Amino acid sequence: MTSKADDRYARxxxxxxxxxSGQAKLATASIAVAGCGAVGGHAAMLCVRAGIGRVRLIDHDRVEWSNLHRQILYTEADAQTTALKAETAAHRLTEINTETELEPIVTKITPETVDDLLSGVDLVLDGLDTMAARYVVNDACRRAERPWVYAGVDGATISVAAFGPAGPCLRCLWPELPHSGESGMTRPAVINTAPAAAAAQQVTEALRLLTGCEPRRLMFRGDLWNGTMNRIEITQDPECTVCGGG
Ligand SMILES: [Zn+2]
Known part of the structure; x- marks a missing residue:
């Protein structure tokens, strides 16, 4: 490790x-950020600043004015030019840490593309905006025995859960598409602190997994406006269609 790197990560x-030893593990780790919007943008930035070696940025979308209040990587100029999020994110993040290898991919995650898009990474971070897409990522990660970290935002509430290569998966918690707030409404309410808080907990879970900790089998559910944070136990469903025998 160079002296510059030592100084960068000293604290x-x-x-x-x-x-x-943990810092050295992060330097050789590779992750994919699935969706580079509000949660994904914050999460990608935290991972790059933390010194994760390789970050794949997957997003098919372009920057819009309605994104700017919560999507930290984008500017008015990006909205003006309807810039591609994945490429713009890579450009901004390179300015933050030239030691992280960034891999922008402009495409949509579908059941057909997901296995290729997530191949070769150690962990996946959820920056998606529909539950349907999260189920696609959940199923692919389980097939590949790859951990991933769910993060959802609804108004001022956040939900975060890490899923390992074994143990419970997202479908054990929610076998079917859950309530409307996280089910993919096109323009749900968002207080702009919520994606930042969700990403902070999500990346903390990722740092734990990448440095050898076990997934906690918990969902963190917080309400920033009310100032509450709950831990919900996640148990593996033996009838789960993905990780059980269902
Ligand atoms: Zn399951």
Whole structure:
């Protein structure tokens, strides 16, 4: 590790949760961010600043004015030119950390494309805006025995859960598409602090997994406006159609 790198990550290495060995693991880790909007943009930035070695940025969408209040990587100029999110995110993130290898991919995640899009990474971060797409990622990650971290935002509430290569999956928690707030309404309400908080917990879970911790089998559900955070236990469903025998 160079002295510049030592200095860059000095405060993070001081944390007993990471230390020199944890930082070295992050440097060789590769992740995919599925969706580079509000949660995905914050999450990608935190991963790049944390020193994760390779970050794949997957998004088919373009920047719009209605994105700017919550999508931290984009500017008015990007909205003016309807810039592609994946490419713009890669450009911004390179300015933050030239040591991270960034791989923008402009495409939509579908059941047909998902296995290729997520291949070769150690972990996937959910920056998606529909539950249907999250189920596609959940199923693909389970097939590939790859961990992923769910993050949902609805108004001022956040939900975050890490799923490992074994143990419960998203469908154990929600076998069918759940309530409307996270089910893919086209323009749901969002307080702009919620995606930042969701991404902070999501990337914390990712840092834990990438440095050797086990998934917690918990969903964190917080209401920023009311100032509450709950831990919901997730148990594996033996009848789950993806990870059980259902
Ligand atoms: Zn399951």
């Amino acid at each position: 993070q290495i001081l944390s007993p949760h990471l230390g020199e």
